[in-house]
Amino acid sequence: MSSNEHNETDNQVVPVTQTSSEVRLPNSQLPLHVLRRADVDPIAAGRAERQVSIMFLLSAVFTVLATITFFAIPVDKFIRVPGAGVTQASNLALGVTLGLAIFLIGTGAIHWARKLMPDDEVIQSRHSYASSNQIRESVMQEIREGGIESGFATRKIVRRSLLTALAVLPLPAVILALDFGPMPKNELRETLWTKGMRLVTDPTGRYLRPEDFSVGSLVSAHPENLHAWEEENHNLNARAKTSILVVRMTPEQLRTSQGEGWDYQGIIAYSKICTHVGCPIALYEHRTHHLLCPCHQSTFDLADSGNVVFGPAARRLPQLPLGVDEEGYLVALSDFQEPIGPSFWER
Amino acid sequence: MSTEITRGPVDKSIDGGIKYLDERYGTSGFIKRNIKKVFPDHWSFMLGEIALYSFIILLLSGVYLTFFYKPSLIEIVYDGSYLPLKGIKMSEAYASTLEISFDVRGGLLMRQVHHWGALLFVAAITVHLLRVFFTGAFRKPRELNWVIGVGLLVLAIFEGFSGYSLPDDLLSGTGIRIASGIALAIPVIGTYVSFLVFGGEFPGLDFMSRLYTLHVLIIPGIMLALITAHLMLVWFQKHTQYPGPGRTNNNVVGYPLMPAYMAKAGGFFFIVFGFLVLLAGLVTINPLWAYGPYMPDQVTAGSQPDWYIGWLDGGTRIMPNWEIVIAGIGTLSLNILIPAVVVPGIMFTLLALYPWIEQWITGDNRAHHILERPRNNPNRTGIGVMSLTFYGLLWIAGGNDIIAQMLDLSINDMTRLIRVAIFVAPPLAFVITKRICLSLQHSDKERLLHGDPTGRLLRLPSGEFIEVHEPLSDNVKAVLLARTELPMLQPPAEVDQSGVKTPKLWAKKLQHRLNRWWYVDQIPMPTIAELEAAKHHAVHELQEAQALGLEITHDLPEPTKSH
Ligand code: HEM
Numbered sequence: 044m045s046s047n048e049h050n051e052t053d054n055q056v057v058p059v060t061q062t063s064s065e066v067r068l069p070n071s072q073l074p075l076h077v078l079r080r081a082d083v084d085p086i087a088a089g090r091a092e093r094q095v096s097i098m099f100l101l102s103a104v105f106t107v108l109a110t111i112t113f114f115a116i117p118v119d120k121f122i123r124v125p126g127a128g129v130t131q132a133s134n135l136a137l138g139v140t141l142g143l144a145i146f147l148i149g150t151g152a153i154h155w156a157r158k159l160m161p162d163d164e165v166i167q168s169r170h171s172y173a174s175s176n177q178i179r180e181s182v183m184q185e186i187r188e189g190g191i192e193s194g195f196a197t198r199k200i201v202r203r204s205l206l207t208a209l210a211v212l213p214l215p216a217v218i219l220a221l222d223f224g225p226m227p228k229n230e231l232r233e234t235l236w237t238k239g240m241r242l243v244t245d246p247t248g249r250y251l252r253p254e255d256f257s258v259g260s261l262v263s264a265h266p267e268n269l270h271a272w273e274e275e276n277h278n279l280n281a282r283a284k285t286s287i288l289v290v291r292m293t294p295e296q297l298r299t300s301q302g303e304g305w306d307y308q309g310i311i312a313y314s315k316i317c318t319h320v321g322c323p324i325a326l327y328e329h330r331t332h333h334l335l336c337p338c339h340q341s342t343f344d345l346a347d348s349g350n351v352v353f354g355p356a357a358r359r360l361p362q363l364p365l366g367v368d369e370e371g372y373l374v375a376l377s378d379f380q381e382p383i384g385p386s387f388w389e390r
Numbered sequence: 391m392s393t394e395i396t397r398g399p400v401d402k403s404i405d406g407g408i409k410y411l412d413e414r415y416g417t418s419g420f421i422k423r424n425i426k427k428v429f430p431d432h433w434s435f436m437l438g439e440i441a442l443y444s445f446i447i448l449l450l451s452g453v454y455l456t457f458f459y460k461p462s463l464i465e466i467v468y469d470g471s472y473l474p475l476k477g478i479k480m481s482e483a484y485a486s487t488l489e490i491s492f493d494v495r496g497g498l499l500m501r502q503v504h505h506w507g508a509l510l511f512v513a514a515i516t517v518h519l520l521r522v523f524f525t526g527a528f529r530k531p532r533e534l535n536w537v538i539g540v541g542l543l544v545l546a547i548f549e550g551f552s553g554y555s556l557p558d559d560l561l562s563g564t565g566i567r568i569a570s571g572i573a574l575a576i577p578v579i580g581t582y583v584s585f586l587v588f589g590g591e592f593p594g595l596d597f598m599s600r601l602y603t604l605h606v607l608i609i610p611g612i613m614l615a616l617i618t619a620h621l622m623l624v625w626f627q628k629h630t631q632y633p634g635p636g637r638t639n640n641n642v643v644g645y646p647l648m649p650a651y652m653a654k655a656g657g658f659f660f661i662v663f664g665f666l667v668l669l670a671g672l673v674t675i676n677p678l679w680a681y682g683p684y685m686p687d688q689v690t691a692g693s694q695p696d697w698y699i700g701w702l703d704g705g706t707r708i709m710p711n712w713e714i715v716i717a718g719i720g721t722l723s724l725n726i727l728i729p730a731v732v733v734p735g736i737m738f739t740l741l742a743l744y745p746w747i748e749q750w751i752t753g754d755n756r757a758h759h760i761l762e763r764p765r766n767n768p769n770r771t772g773i774g775v776m777s778l779t780f781y782g783l784l785w786i787a788g789g790n791d792i793i794a795q796m797l798d799l800s801i802n803d804m805t806r807l808i809r810v811a812i813f814v815a816p817p818l819a820f821v822i823t824k825r826i827c828l829s830l831q832h833s834d835k836e837r838l839l840h841g842d843p844t845g846r847l848l849r850l851p852s853g854e855f856i857e858v859h860e861p862l863s864d865n866v867k868a869v870l871l872a873r874t875e876l877p878m879l880q881p882p883a884e885v886d887q888s889g890v891k892t893p894k895l896w897a898k899k900l901q902h903r904l905n906r907w908w909y910v911d912q913i914p915m916p917t918i919a920e921l922e923a924a925k926h927h928a929v930h931e932l933q934e935a936q937a938l939g940l941e942i943t944h945d946l947p948e949p950t951k952s953h
């Protein structure tokens with residue numbers, strides 16, 4: 044009751060004390076009801092009636108047109124509409140005809156209501172929602188008595204044991220949820236990359252060689268076994284982790300690297316998955332060597348160990364150590380040395 | 391109407407129906423009490439109606455879509471009639487959405503009705519909420535309906551996001567990827583939550599069918615229940631009304647349900663429906679065939695989520711990259727948690743609790759059925775505009791790349807700018823709004839005392855110039871005078887009569903302080919004496935004018951009889 048200085052004394056709806064305004068209000072009445080044309084002029088009324096029925100009839104006409112449209116225009120027909128470009132003809136025709144058929148029922152009904160139905164404002168009084176004090180008291184009494192009769196209020200042990208039982212009952216619901224998925228093991232730390240795994244382009248699956256890279260070029264690549272893995276597992280989980288970006292810089296441009304000898308003649312590879320919340324990164328500015336994530340604009344400097352230079356990402360892009368195998372193809376020297384993608388608690 | 395109505399066969403069967411129902415269910419009493427129920431009319435009361443009708447349209451179009459859509463992430467090779475994607479590997483979900491768009495007659499129309507409907511639905515709820523806020527319609531006795539409304543807004547955002555994710559195109563999949571990143575950021579249990587939600591690693595094969603159950607059953611089911619409760623409460627408590635002649639806190643002035651109101655509301659449903667179908671026919675929305683199927687290693691630049699997700703995206707964009715590594719314990723990703731969980735959590739909690747916060751400050755525990763004009767509650771209006779400014783800046787931040795390009799700024803500068811503005815602009819908006827409200831209050835008072843200026847100058851015999859004022863019409867007066875004033879709270883007593891220290895004194899002191907701040911610069915309503923004096927003055931002025939032979943076009947106000 045601390046704040047109820049202006050509390051109502053009982054449960055009646057007390058009119059808001061309009062301070063002095065109730066006294067001041069110029070004796071409050073509804074504004075005069077103005078008759079409409081159609082109320083006094085039978086010709087105007089007749090005109091309104093015609094307008095309304097024309098709208099309803101037009102609606103019916105459009106429904107018929109929509110039906111014809113449905114059969115007459117094949118779904119695979121596209122047309123060029125000035126201003127809107129190429130659109131599906133059947134969508135356009137159905138949308139316009141059906142839309143008008145529905146819309147006209149609405150305008151007809153509203154026009155009818157506004158022109159021809161009674162438009163007198165009416166005053167209705169509000170009644171108090173609250174019951175009388177007497178009824179309220181007796182309800183409180185009955186509930187109190189019910190508590191006593193059932194023994195809920197008095198039999199402490201029964202009450203407490205029931206509350207305990209109810210409190211632990213939701214536990215199975217939580218336990219059932221545990222089989223929604225396997226518990227995490229090492230999945231967030233491991234990818235398909237291993238020592239000697241060749242880099243292939245996506246989607247052509249061509250093996251990459253150092254000669255494929257000129258300075259400044261950027262290529263998206265995968266481990267060579269990704270395709271086979273997907274054939275076997277039918278999901279995209281591996282792809283979401285293994286994807287890398289490969290760039291070539293001159294050795295002078297490459298200022299720092301996450302590991303000694305992780306580049307191959309200036310060719311370096313970084314995880315393509317943003318360390319913020321996991322979007323694939325796409326925009327490379329080869330002059331600054333900055334890589335920009337289109338989702339929230341985290342910017343990474345590939346010439347400087349993939350460190351964050353701007354944006355909400357907190358961690359550098361993990362680098363994949365590169366080398367070439369005896370046949371001269373680019374290969375990974377190991378898996379990533381730190382988890383790729385978004386941070387997680389146990390990282 | 392009292393005229394004798396002749397009864398045709400139709401009337402007879404209607405009568406029969408009423409009798410049939412009444413004998414079994416006693417329905418006539420209820421109908422009798424409600425068929426002439428009065429509803430106040432105002433354009434802003436249609437906002438809630440738009441929300442309701444869009445929801446119904448979403449149910450209808452959504453159910454249609456379920457007949458074709460397959461919530462499956464199994465990879466297949468597309469073989470439908472959209473040639474540019476023929477032979478491409480994609481999920482069944484994406485393929486079925488393409489099928490709806492290109493192989494089902496009217497399918498694209500339904501998809502677009504559904505998507506435009508979703509955009510309109512969330513927009514209508516939002517603007518409806520603003521109307522309720524700025525007019526104080528949430529005050530006692532309608533606090534519960536306010537909370538239901540806030541709940542509906544939150545659910546609508548989740549429902550929209552889940553629907554947007556169903557087609558499994560490149561854009562929607564990117565949204566899910568972001569959601570998975572947010573789940574991973576939850577302290578301690580994040581990894582487990584993410585593995586349970588996705589049935590293992592992202593993306594896995596399970597989440598689409600789970601999302602589908604959420605989208606077509608659980609969330610709409612809860613929303614349907616809440617909307618029903620919302621409307622029942624409006625019905626039971628009766629609608630609020632704007633101030634005006636004849637309107638008091640104890641009545642409702644408006645139009646009876648039967649027939650005009652019913653016809654208008656029913657007609658309006660068809661207008662909203664027809665509008666959405668026309669829009670769906672004329673304007674492409676979410677052309678997901680152009681984005682291609684979701685691949686976790688592909689992304690498009692400049693992609694934007696649906697409008698109601700923009701502010702969440704924006705917060706995530708402008709957040710500095712704070713991450714705390716607690717050695718040996720765990721990684722706390724504040725850069726994700728703050729914008730995606732903490733700030734929205736605080737915003738929605740404050741929004742839901744607002745009626746009680748204001749009630750606590752004002753100490754106002756009365757029932758209100760007359761809406762307040764925003765100017766008459768400068769603090770509330772200020773808080774509203776402040777919050778909108780905050781929201782708006784987050785929303786702008788969601789398009790910072792696009793806006794930076796338009797303004798020819800670098801994205802980094804744009805982001806820094808918003809980082810500063812998000813702290814500076816909202817308080818500024820509050821102060822400016824409050825000032826505007828107070829000066830409007832002032833001009834209301836002037837109008838009450840002196841009437842409206844007519845622009846005609848009058849030279850008095852003394853040589854002084856005065857402007858002739860026209861007295862306000864009763865209708866205008868009724869609006870201006872309907873303002874309610876509350877006395878300020880008394881300072882709390884340190885001890886009660888028996889000398890016991892007041893419990894929670896600090897809270898009461900804080901309440902008292904806030905209460906003072908809330909009311910202190912309010913322009914007081916003119917007192918009765920002031921109004922009388924002004925009236926006498928006006929009479930005098932006009933008499934003088936008449937004496938000078940000036941033509942007076944309006945009646946002299948009658949001096950009020952003393953009470
Ligand atoms: C109540 C609010 C609802 C909202 C805000 C909403 C929103 C959305 C959105 C934005 C989409 C993506 C549409 C696209 O561009 O393809 C969608 C898809 C879908 N919705 Fe809803 N929806 C709602 C209710 C429902 C209901 C009640 C159902 C079914 C009972 C439903 C069934 C579907 C289906 C099957 C899809 C996928 C089909 C497709 O995307 O082509 N929706 N929803």
Ligand code: FES
Pocket residue numbers: 317318319320321322336337338339340341354355356
């Ligand atoms: S996911 Fe890359 S910046 Fe957010």
